[in-house]
Amino acid sequence: MVVEGKTALVTGGSSGIGLAAARMLRDNGARVAITGRSFEKLESVAAELGGDVVIIQADITSAADRARMKTEVERAFGSLDILFANAGVALGTPLASADEATYDTIMDANVKGVFFTVQAVLPLIREGGSIILNTSWLNQVGTPGRAVLSASKAAVRSFARTMSAELIDRRIRVNAVSPGSIETPIHRGRDQTEEEFRAYVERVGAQVPIGRMGRPEEIAAAVLFLASDASSYMLGAEMVIDGGRAEL
Ligand SMILES: NC(=O)c1ccc[n+]([C@@H]2O[C@H](COP(=O)([O-])OP(=O)(O)OC[C@H]3O[C@@H](n4cnc5c(N)ncnc54)[C@H](OP(=O)(O)O)[C@@H]3O)[C@@H](O)[C@H]2O)c1
Known part of the structure; x- marks a missing residue:
């Protein structure tokens, strides 16, 4: 699974799955840029990862930020071999009470943000x-x-197929990772204590056939595989890494 000397952009690389993927790509020889909205988070993660990681503050829901992200990646690397379009949000929308603002927040980040992230950096790939x-x-x-x-994630699943078909002439492959319940900050409630979070992790883990929540590194390993030529015959596919949550 060689990514030595390749360049990679990981959106939402300042936390959770994106951070684990950035670390694994970097540890396997790639030059990595990470994005997120909070510059503070990016700075502290870059210090932890080591000085060679490029940080770019960019909100994927903003066209201006996406354009600047492309410019900064181009300045740092010239071109890109790997894009992990990972940044996303998770919010509940009970049918009886969900409002339009919440609907828009989810769709803007998870669907529109992902589509236009790919469009923004495509000239560099x-x-x-x-x-x-x-x-x-x-x-x-x-x-x-x-x-x-x-529904937002079903759209992303579909993008992997369509984008693959559209980019096959440029020999660019598009695939998706499909995580189950992974222990990351996305699951933390705003005022939740550490004890409450641990109880949540236990409770959710018990609902998964394998008996626990997943670790971000377990998704990062699949990202590394899809980023490398080891997956050269995979196009438009979805790698499910979910401890059996959706599959069993
Ligand atoms: N954890 C799970 O159980 C699970 C399961 C299935 C799928 N996923 C997907 O995995 C992806 C990563 O989630 P995670 O669990 O690793 O969550 P996380 O730890 O909360 O990380 C989310 C990352 O995305 C960034 N981000 C969020 N909104 C953004 C925006 N509008 N523009 C740019 N960056 C943004 C965050 O940084 P800032 O807040 O600073 O912007 C952070 O770096 C998401 O797409 C999520 O839907 C997660």
């Missing part, structure tokens, strides 16, 4: 490049209160 999208186990099940999040 070289022949033989790999684009990896982050969908979710939710794209294939019905879970109460998750209609909009699940």
